[in-house]
Amino acid sequence: MFHLLHVLLVSYLVACNALDRHFLRPISDSDLHPADGVSCESWQFGVETNNVRDWKHVPNACEDYIGHYMLGGHYRSDSAVVVTEAIKFAEAFELVGDGKDVWIFDVDETTLSNLPYYAANGFGVEPYNSTAFNEWVNQSAAPALPESLKLYKKLLSLEIKVIFLTGRREPTREATSTNLQSAGFHTWEKLLLKGVDVKTNSLVFKSGERKKLVEQGYRIVGNTGDQWSDLLGSPEGNRTFKLPDPMYYVA
Amino acid sequence: MFHLLHVLLVSYLVACNALDRHFLRPISDSDLHPADGVSCESWQFGVETNNVRDWKHVPNACEDYIGHYMLGGHYRSDSAVVVTEAIKFAEAFELVGDGKDVWIFDVDETTLSNLPYYAANGFGVEPYNSTAFNEWVNQSAAPALPESLKLYKKLLSLEIKVIFLTGRREPTREATSTNLQSAGFHTWEKLLLKGVDVKTNSLVFKSGERKKLVEQGYRIVGNTGDQWSDLLGSPEGNRTFKLPDPMYYVA
Structure with a gap:
């Protein structure tokens, strides 16, 4: 009986798949197999949920x-969900109000958009070029x-x-x-940049800087970033908010 | 049982029909504004990235x-990305090989699929009904x-x-x-269930059980779950893998 149920489930999965292909735009082979035999949408799901890590560039397909x-518009819409939740959280949070309640923002793809650069450079398909990016x-x-x-204004x-708190290096402070x-x-x-001699990865650098802030008496109400390495590692702050970024990966 | 089969059959047909309506009809206002003025896709992004929390049911729209x-097919494809990464990680991981290397799996929507139940109950639109679910x-x-x-086989x-390690309660052990x-x-x-008297939420319960496992000498190579509460909280294990689940939220 359970076998029959299972067969039914599978048959309808297949039937729905057929419909899916019929009504969506034509799906090409490269859409379905960008890298490890998965669609670009599923690759993106893997990236945003921190399952796919240490990738060097967006799959060519x-x-x-x-x-x-x-x-x-989808990127903007995904970002809007995150900000809606962040604002709800901040409005409800009980602040001490002594000037030590802080919120941390990463810079690239969190406050400033490098989309003009990436749009001219394959949306992350081309490997990172530090000279051109700088x-x-x-x-x-x-x-x-x-x-x-x-x-930010809220x-x-x-x-x-x-x-x-950014992984950009000190020499770019003025820019x-x-x-x-x-x-x-x-x-x-504060505007905290990475010193030229700092060798640690972003996660270690940023959680270390947060630790210093807490030692200085700041209370981290919230933290917003586009990379999981902006958000993970103790102290995390009261809550973290992950913005979308399918264009590059920073460990 | 035949009644259940009939319900399932009808549910899947309805789901498939819903799909074709979804792509053929013009996008209505309720598609774009299911909850807080965002699309269902962006709501789902917010859920899977742990930005949208403590929601009681899927927005009606x-x-x-x-x-x-x-x-x-999209759910299966997203799950496949996660499992591909987990297998790559497990194959490369240097095991001690003394029988204490373990991998933790949650049960619902991680190893066992309750999709037949949810397909007959609005895919998470209906609020959780513990009697019916039990x-x-x-x-x-x-x-x-x-x-x-x-x-699992790998x-x-x-x-x-x-x-x-599941939030299911002890009385359901045999089932x-x-x-x-x-x-x-x-x-x-081991099959670890929640005792009938345990009042803590899933995150506290599960991280507490992982702590006990580590104290017993186990090394947690990996941990797989569909809820962030399956994965967050120390000790996390060497790596965590987040499966998709847009149907319900467990804190």
Whole structure:
């Protein structure tokens, strides 16, 4: 009997699959097999849930898929869900109000969008090119991520101070600071960058910096980043918020 | 039993029909605004990334969307990505080989699929009904999640022992054990259920049980679950794997 149930389930899965192919746009072989025999959508699911790690670039077959995701409104919509939850959380949180309540933001793909750069460079299909990327950073031309700017303004209105904690290196401090200002992030408690000699990965560097902040008496109300390495590692803060980023991976 | 089969058959047909409606009709306002002004896809992103928490049921407007996701091959494909990564990780992991290397699996929506139940109950739109769900559990009729069964077999072949750690309560031990066996999970080191008097939430209960395992000398190579509460909280094990589940939330 259980076998029969199972057969039924499987038959309908197959039937639905057929419908799926019929009504969606034509699915090409490369959509279904970008890397390990999975669709680009499922690869993206794996990335965003921290199951797929240490990848060097977006699978070649997924350039169109990721491009559509980033430019077609879906990226903005996913970001909006995160910010909606963050605002609900911040509004309900009982602050001490002594100026030590802080919220941490990463910079790239969290407050500033490098989409103009990545759109011209295959949406993450091309391996990371530090020279070209640093040239882009030094232009201070990255726009704000609109949903994150909304969260930032809400936090300031709640008298939560903002700390930027980024894997960008110290020599880009001025370019980063100029860019944050021009994008609408006008004030902050601290802007923490990675020293030129720091060799640890992002997760170790960032959790170490958070530890120092807690030792300085700050209370981390929330933490927002596009990479899991922005968010994992003690102390995490009261709550973390993971923004979407299917274009690159930082350990 | 034939009644159940009939219900299942009708549910799957409805789900498949819903799918074709989903893609043929113009997108209505309720598709775009199921809850907080976001699409069902973005709500799902928020859920799977642990940004959207403590929700009581799937937004009403997302029943068709989630039904399509669960039955249309996408759920299976997302699960396959997770299992592919888990197998890669397990194969590369340096085991001690003294019989204390273990892998933890949750049960519901991790090893056993309650999709036949949820397909007949609105794919998570209807609030949790413990009486109806327990009746289903006591039938021991849940099929295996095929990707998880694949991982399970691989782990046994690598001589990693399996421990099931579930929020199901002790009185369902026999039904759960029978179901695991009939679904193809034939052997295990331990099957840990929640005692009837345990009041802590799943995250506290499960991390507490993992702590006991470590104190007993086990080394947790990996941990697989469909809820973040299966995976968060120290000790986490060497690596965690998050399976998809947009149908319900367990804190």
